[in-house]
Amino acid sequence: MSDQAAQRPDRRAEVAERLRGAVERLLREGETYASLSIERLMNEAGLSRSTFYAYFTDKGDLLRQWSTHASDATRAAAAAWVALGPDVSRQQLRAALRRLIGDYQPHARVTAAIYDATVYDAALATETRAVMDAHRRHLADHVRRGQDEGWIDPALLPDETAAWICWMTERVLHQLVPDADAPTVDELADGLTGILWNVLYAPAGRTPAAA
Amino acid sequence: MASITRTTQASRARRRAAIRHELLGAVERCLESTTFTELSVERLVREAGIARSTFYVYFEDKGDLLAALVEDVIDALIEAAGHWWRLAPDAEKADLREAMEQIADTYRTHRVVMAAAVEASAYDERIAEQVASLVDRAVAAVAVHIRDGQGAGSVDRSLDPRQTAVWLTWMTERGLFQLVSPADAEQTDRLLQAMTDIVWNVLYAPTR
Numbered sequence: 324m325s326d327q328a329a330q331r332p333d334r335r336a337e338v339a340e341r342l343r344g345a346v347e348r349l350l351r352e353g354e355t356y357a358s359l360s361i362e363r364l365m366n367e368a369g370l371s372r373s374t375f376y377a378y379f380t381d382k383g384d385l386l387r388q389w390s391t392h393a394s395d396a397t398r399a400a401a402a403a404w405v406a407l408g409p410d411v412s413r414q415q416l417r418a419a420l421r422r423l424i425g426d427y428q429p430h431a432r433v434t435a436a437i438y439d440a441t442v443y444d445a446a447l448a449t450e451t452r453a454v455m456d457a458h459r460r461h462l463a464d465h466v467r468r469g470q471d472e473g474w475i476d477p478a479l480l481p482d483e484t485a486a487w488i489c490w491m492t493e494r495v496l497h498q499l500v501p502d503a504d505a506p507t508v509d510e511l512a513d514g515l516t517g518i519l520w521n522v523l524y525a526p527a528g529r530t531p532a533a534a
Numbered sequence: 535m536a537s538i539t540r541t542t543q544a545s546r547a548r549r550r551a552a553i554r555h556e557l558l559g560a561v562e563r564c565l566e567s568t569t570f571t572e573l574s575v576e577r578l579v580r581e582a583g584i585a586r587s588t589f590y591v592y593f594e595d596k597g598d599l600l601a602a603l604v605e606d607v608i609d610a611l612i613e614a615a616g617h618w619w620r621l622a623p624d625a626e627k628a629d630l631r632e633a634m635e636q637i638a639d640t641y642r643t644h645r646v647v648m649a650a651a652v653e654a655s656a657y658d659e660r661i662a663e664q665v666a667s668l669v670d671r672a673v674a675a676v677a678v679h680i681r682d683g684q685g686a687g688s689v690d691r692s693l694d695p696r697q698t699a700v701w702l703t704w705m706t707e708r709g710l711f712q713l714v715s716p717a718d719a720e721q722t723d724r725l726l727q728a729m730t731d732i733v734w735n736v737l738y739a740p741t742r
Contacts, residue, residue: 355656355657357656357657358657439656440656442569442652442653442656443569443571443653443656455712476731476735478731479728479731479735480724480727480728480731483713483724483725483727483728483729484728484731484732486709486713486725486728487705487709487713487725487728487729487732488705488732490705490708490709490712490713491701491702491704491705491708491709493708494704494705494707494708495700495701495704498704499700510694510697511697511700513694513697514694514697514698514700514701515701517690517692517693517694517697517698517736518698518701518702518732518736521690521693521735521736521737521739521740522731522732522735522736523735525735525739525740526735526739
């Protein structure tokens with residue numbers, strides 16, 4: 324019994340992963356997470372209805388399991404960007420942002436469903452808010468470091484600027500990235516590069532070609 | 535005959551507008567204590583002081599009412615955003631800040647309806663389409679503003695008008711909902727300063 328209990332968190336993550344694939348397919352077919360029945364979900368995943376309730380209390384609980392996973396993925400995807408330093412060039416920024424969008428894309432559709440569900444799931448709303456706060460703090464730290472070291476516009480308010488940029492990125496990643504083909508991802512990366520370069524680095528005298 | 539029909543239609547439209555106005559107040563009061571999803575037509579008509587049957591003469595259901603309310607808010611927001619999109623090429627940063635305040639004020643005035651719209655768009659396709667149409671109209675208008683500014687030399691020529699408009703519009707939509715809507719006066723001030731700095735740096739600063 325105790326062995327089984329110890330294996331449960333792993334098994335829960337495993338089942339959640341399998342269900343993520345099934346939900347991805349259903350969302351791509353035009354279903355919404357809100358209207359999706361557990362019956363339909365488990366059918367698509369080839370699992371029994373009772374399996375769902377062995378690991379999750381409801382669809383919101385499943386979203387919460389994915390949410391933890393997705394925020395790790397986002398943090399990893401954003402790491403190359405916030406690691407940029409004094410020698411930042413526009414080309415480096417473009418490469419880091421192209422990678423961010425590309426790495427995030429496999430998670431985008433399900434994470435978009437998570438953010439949509441926050442409007443009627445208070446627990447999920449609290450959780451995603453905490454995730455967004457963590458992203459905002461990371462980015463605000465990046466802005467502060469750049470301001471201290473002289474490679475980011477010193478006039479910007481770090482926390483508020485980071486907050487607008489985080490929500491901007493959240494929205495575009497979730498609205499436009501799930502269905503984007505490779506050329507579209509390139510265009511989105513170009514658009515975001517133009518914006519972030521001009522907002523953060525260019526006013527501090529960084530030139531596009533800086534080594 | 536035709537003119538009688540027109541008169542009837544016009545008076546029906548006026549009556550619908552009046553009832554919509556009553557119900558707007560009721561929706562705003564009810565949503566202080568509940569979500570749009572949980573709000574019943576029963577409670578809504580009681581709050582508005584109209585008969586349930588009257589509600590159904592003018593609106594198919596709760597979603598139909600929300601769609602009508604959202605339509606009004608979208609018009610108001612597009613109107614307010616015009617203060618930004620119509621800025622002259624020689625506009626100063628203070629003018630941009632003032633335009634951003636107009637947009638934020640309008641959003642805050644209608645935040646209950648917008649929150650209900652965001653909530654309902656998770657499951658109501660019609661509302662989702664309305665919100666999407668607001669974003670589409672805004673993206674198109676921002677892109678025109680950027681293209682015109684590039685022509686006049688007031689906006690960075692290296693920017694792709696359409697792509698830049700997409701990111702800036704989503705930033706505005708989401709930031710107003712997530713950040714400005716719940717903020718107090720002091721936070722709002724800082725948020726609008728940051729928003730103004732962002733838009734100023736992206737578009738205009740490189741040409742000054």
